[in-house]
Amino acid sequence: MYKPLADEIRPDSLEDVVGQRHILGKDGMLRRIVDSGQIPNMIFYGPSGTGKTTVARIIAQRTKRSLRKLNATTAGIADIKKIIDELDTFLTPGGVLLYLDEIQYFNKKQQQSLLEFIEDGRITLIASTTENPYFCVFNAILSRSTVFEFKAVSPPDIAKAVQRAVDIMNSRRDRPLSLGEGVLERISSACGGDVRKAINSVELLFSAAGERQEISLEDAAAISQRSAMRYDREGDEHFDILSALMKSLRGSDPDAAMHYLARLLEVGDLIGACRRILCSASEDIGLAYPLAVPIVKACVDSALQLGLPEARLPLAEACLVLATAPKSNTACLAIDAALSDVRAGRTGAIPRELQNVHADGTGFEREQGYKYPHSFPHRGVKQQYLPDELKNARYYEYGDNKTEQAARRYWEEIKK
Numbered sequence: 001m002y003k004p005l006a007d008e009i010r011p012d013s014l015e016d017v018v019g020q021r022h023i024l025g026k027d028g029m030l031r032r033i034v035d036s037g038q039i040p041n042m043i044f045y046g047p048s049g050t051g052k053t054t055v056a057r058i059i060a061q062r063t064k065r066s067l068r069k070l071n072a073t074t075a076g077i078a079d080i081k082k083i084i085d086e087l088d089t090f091l092t093p094g095g096v097l098l099y100l101d102e103i104q105y106f107n108k109k110q111q112q113s114l115l116e117f118i119e120d121g122r123i124t125l126i127a128s129t130t131e132n133p134y135f136c137v138f139n140a141i142l143s144r145s146t147v148f149e150f151k152a153v154s155p156p157d158i159a160k161a162v163q164r165a166v167d168i169m170n171s172r173r174d175r176p177l178s179l180g181e182g183v184l185e186r187i188s189s190a191c192g193g194d195v196r197k198a199i200n201s202v203e204l205l206f207s208a209a210g211e212r213q214e215i216s217l218e219d220a221a222a223i224s225q226r227s228a229m230r231y232d233r234e235g236d237e238h239f240d241i242l243s244a245l246m247k248s249l250r251g252s253d254p255d256a257a258m259h260y261l262a263r264l265l266e267v268g269d270l271i272g273a274c275r276r277i278l279c280s281a282s283e284d285i286g287l288a289y290p291l292a293v294p295i296v297k298a299c300v301d302s303a304l305q306l307g308l309p310e311a312r313l314p315l316a317e318a319c320l321v322l323a324t325a326p327k328s329n330t331a332c333l334a335i336d337a338a339l340s341d342v343r344a345g346r347t348g349a350i351p352r353e354l355q356n357v358h359a360d361g362t363g364f365e366r367e368q369g370y371k372y373p374h375s376f377p378h379r380g381v382k383q384q385y386l387p388d389e390l391k392n393a394r395y396y397e398y399g400d401n402k403t404e405q406a407a408r409r410y411w412e413e414i415k416k
Contacts, residue, residue, distance in 0.1 A: 004200065004203070005165060005168070005169070005199055005200070005202070005203040006195075006196040006199040006200055006203075008168075009161075009164060009165060009168060009199070010054050010057065011054055011058070012058065012061070013058060014031060014034065014055070014058055017051050017054060017055060017058070018051070018153055018157040018158060018160050018161045018195060019050065019051065019151070019153030019154065019157040019158075019193075019195070020050065020051055020055075020150055020151065020153075022151070023148050023149075023150075024055070029148075030042075030055070030148050034058075034059055034062060037062075037063070039059060039063055039065075039097070039124050039126075040124070040145070040146055041118050041124060041125040041126070041141075041144050041145040041146070042125070042126050042127070042145055042146050042147075042148060043103070043126075043127045043128070043129065043133045043137060043141075043142070043145045043146070043147045043148070044056065044126065044127070044128040044129075044148055044150055045128075045129055045130075045131075045132070045133050045147055045148070045149050045150065046130070046149055046150030046151060046152075047130060047150070047151075047152050047192075047193060047194065047237075048130055048194060048196065049153075049191075049193070049194030049195050049196035049197055049198075050150040050151065050152060050153055050193065050194070050195065051150060051153075051195065052128040052150050053099070053101065053128065055150075056099045056126045056128065057099070059097070059126065060097045060099070063097060063124075065095050065096060065097040065124060066086075066095075066096050066097065067096075067097050067099065068083050068086075068096050068097070068098050068099070069098075069099045069100075069101070070083075070098065070099070070100050070101070071100075071101045071102055072100060072101065072102045072103050072104070072105035072106045072110075073101075073102050073105050075100075075106075076110065077109070077110060077113060080110065080113050080114065081113075083096060083098060083123070084117060084123075087117065087122050087123070088122070095121065095122050095123065095124065096122065096123050096124070097123075097124045097126065098114075098123050098124065098125050098126070099126050099127075099128070100125060100126070100127040100128070101127075101128050102128065102129060102130070103127035103128065103129050103133075103136070103137060103141075104129045104130075104131045104133075104136035104137070108138050111137070111138050111140075111141050112138065112140060112141075114141070115140055115141070115144070118141075118144055118145075119144060125141075125145065127141075127145070133147055134147075151193070152192065152193025152194070153193045153194075153195055154193070155185070155188040155189040156188070158187075158188040158189075158191060158193070158195055158198050159184055159185070159188040161195050161198060161199060162184060162187050162188055162198050162199065162202055163184065165198075165199045165202040165203070166179065166184075166202055169202060169203065169206040173206075175213065177206065177209055177212070177213065177214060177215055178213065178214045178215070179214070179215050180214050180215055180216045180217050180220075181217065182217045182220075183215050183216070183217050183220045186217060186220040186221060186224060187201050187202065187205075187220055187224060190220075190221075190224035191224065201220070201223050201224055204223055205219055205220065205223060208223075238269070238272070241260055241263050241264055242264070242272050242273075242276050244256070244260045245257060245260035245261060245264065245273065245276050245277075245319075246276045246279065246280050246284075248260055248323065249276075249277070249280045249284060249319060249322045249323050250280065250283075250284040250327065252323055252324065252327065253323060254319070254320050254323040254324055257319040257320070257322070257323045258316065258319065258320075261273055261312075261315060261316065261319050262312075265308060265309075265311070265312050265315070268308060270303065270304070270307075270308060270311055273315060274300045274303060274304065274315070277296055277299075277300060277315065277318050277319060277322065278296060278297065278300055280296075280322050281293045281295075281296040281297075281318075281322060282331060282332075283329060283331075283332045284322070284327055284328075284329060284332075285322055285325045285326070285327060285328065286327075286328040286329060286330060286331040286332065286399075287328050287330055287331055287399060287401075287403055287404050287407075288325065288326035288327055288328035288399060288401035288402075288403055288404065289325045289326055289401075289403065290403065292321060292322060292325055295318070295321055296318045296321065296322065298314075299314035299315060299317055299318035299321075300314070300315070300318065302314040303315045303318075326401045326402070326403075327401075328399035328401050328403075328404060329399075330396060330397060330398065330399045330404065331396075333395075333396075333397070334395045334396040334397075335395075337395040338395045341390065341393065346389060346390060347387060347389070347390075348386075348387025348388055348389035348390055349387055349388070350387060351384050351385065351386075351387065351388070352369065353369050353370045353371070353383055353384070354370065354385060370383075371383050378414045380414050380415070382415075
């Protein structure tokens, strides 16, 4: 029966696990916990191919507990009950270490069925998830578990696993294959921090080698095409990239903005990019450069009409305009402050002068008395616009940019 190379060469000790030095290094917290032999309930959170399953297996081997493994995509309550029925029997004399893969696919009832047993220690839970556990794991489980984050593995660390895979594949051939210049680096960097993906690439390259004596850089590039991208339209990576794009625009870093825009466009997320760019024009540039809004709107409209790949051109232009434009968030602060008052119930009656004229002559004690600003010099006249309860409220403060300071000087002069 065929067994993928990535599964075949899984490490048997923590020393052989590549990456994750922040938790598995000499002073790493997870390493120290495993060495102590007192294994708590744990949740492993991180991208696929970063060693979560491997570490769980190693922990199981180093304890006296029976290992049971479930995948939440296919398991259900019946599978959990089967494990529970084994407790306190000769099948599980030291208790059970349950490795629950993809716990985010278990609903609340399924997760809660484990509570009693992980609380009294008969089941030690090690759950893994590629999604943020604070969003997908219920609080009752979280409060009884320790969360460890697994990070994407760096190319130098992946290179060690790739070289090991190459050596194993060569040991099975009559004529070993050599790696062309740059092949090791290409495979290690093009997998997006996923060790499994890198090892699978090695296996495929050897399978396709035929009578060749060398794996070329062209073959490595072909098999790893676009594989460095980690992206889940509904997951953390989606929102992280969108957030990074907007914060790069806000931080006036055109190079970072180009990088994150490229990552969005490479996976075809045209709508996500357009929404964040449009938002940034009003939220971060705002009144410092009001023309940014129509410019960006025109670029977004062009991008949506063109579609990819041509859409990259107007969107790149929009991002560079925003990243290099002066910044002001006064509009954002002003509306948020006003919303805060409204949501807190601080509203009050609209001044009589501002009410609709339909109210005139219907029993009100006086006529509206509205002063039409265009009938006065400089198109302005003093009258109360806010309700009495808020007449001294101040929501908008002029920004320190050229445009808003010019407006401030103009109105200060008029209001004299």
